[in-house]
Amino acid sequence: MEERPDLAELVEQAPTNKWRQLGLQLGISPNRLEEINLNYSFVADFRQNMYSEWLRTTPQASRKQVLSALKTTSVAEVYMAEKYYKFILQLSQDNDNSSHFTESNVLQPNADISAVQDRQRTERKYPE
Numbered sequence: 045m046e047e048r049p050d051l052a053e054l055v056e057q058a059p060t061n062k063w064r065q066l067g068l069q070l071g072i073s074p075n076r077l078e079e080i081n082l083n084y085s086f087v088a089d090f091r092q093n094m095y096s097e098w099l100r101t102t103p104q105a106s107r108k109q110v111l112s113a114l115k116t117t118s119v120a121e122v123y124m125a126e127k128y129y130k131f132i133l134q135l136s137q138d139n140d141n142s143s144h145f146t147e148s149n150v151l152q153p154n155a156d157i158s159a160v161q162d163r164q165r166t167e168r169k170y171p172e
Contacts, residue, residue: 045108045132054095055088057128058110060121063091069113070098107132 049057060066067077072094080093099105107128114125 045111046106048099048105049107049110051092051095051099054099054110055092057131058095058114058121058124059088059091060114060119060124061087061091062119062121063087063094065118066113066121067094067098069116069119070094070109071102072097 058066064077064081067080068074076097077094080090080097084090084093102109111125111129111132113119114121114128
């Protein structure tokens with residue numbers, strides 16, 4: 045949860061229309077949020093630029109901070125936070141499975157790469 049999200053992840057997984065309230069919870073100044081509001085016309089642009097500002101100005105930005113901010117009473121996006129949390133868990137599981145190297149696929153210089161990829165896909169579908 046302490047990992048830093050990227051902009052595409054935030055825009056896709058936390059598409060709240062309450063971008064201003066979320067921005068305040070994430071520590072963006074009201075003045076900067078007003079600048080974003082004046083410079084763009086669509087909620088998707090407001091949201092994307094708010095997230096971009098947060099990532100740019102917060103070196104320790106984390107997924108946990110976004111989850112916490114989504115659940116505050118001023119944002120009240122609990123369902124969205126739950127969906128984002130499930131996405132993060134799935135992402136973590138996928139990363140654990142995709143980095144699963146075995147002696148056979150590392151040490152055999154002429155191993156058929158498609159066979160290795162097929163086996164990895166199967167391992168992801170049917171974890172031990």
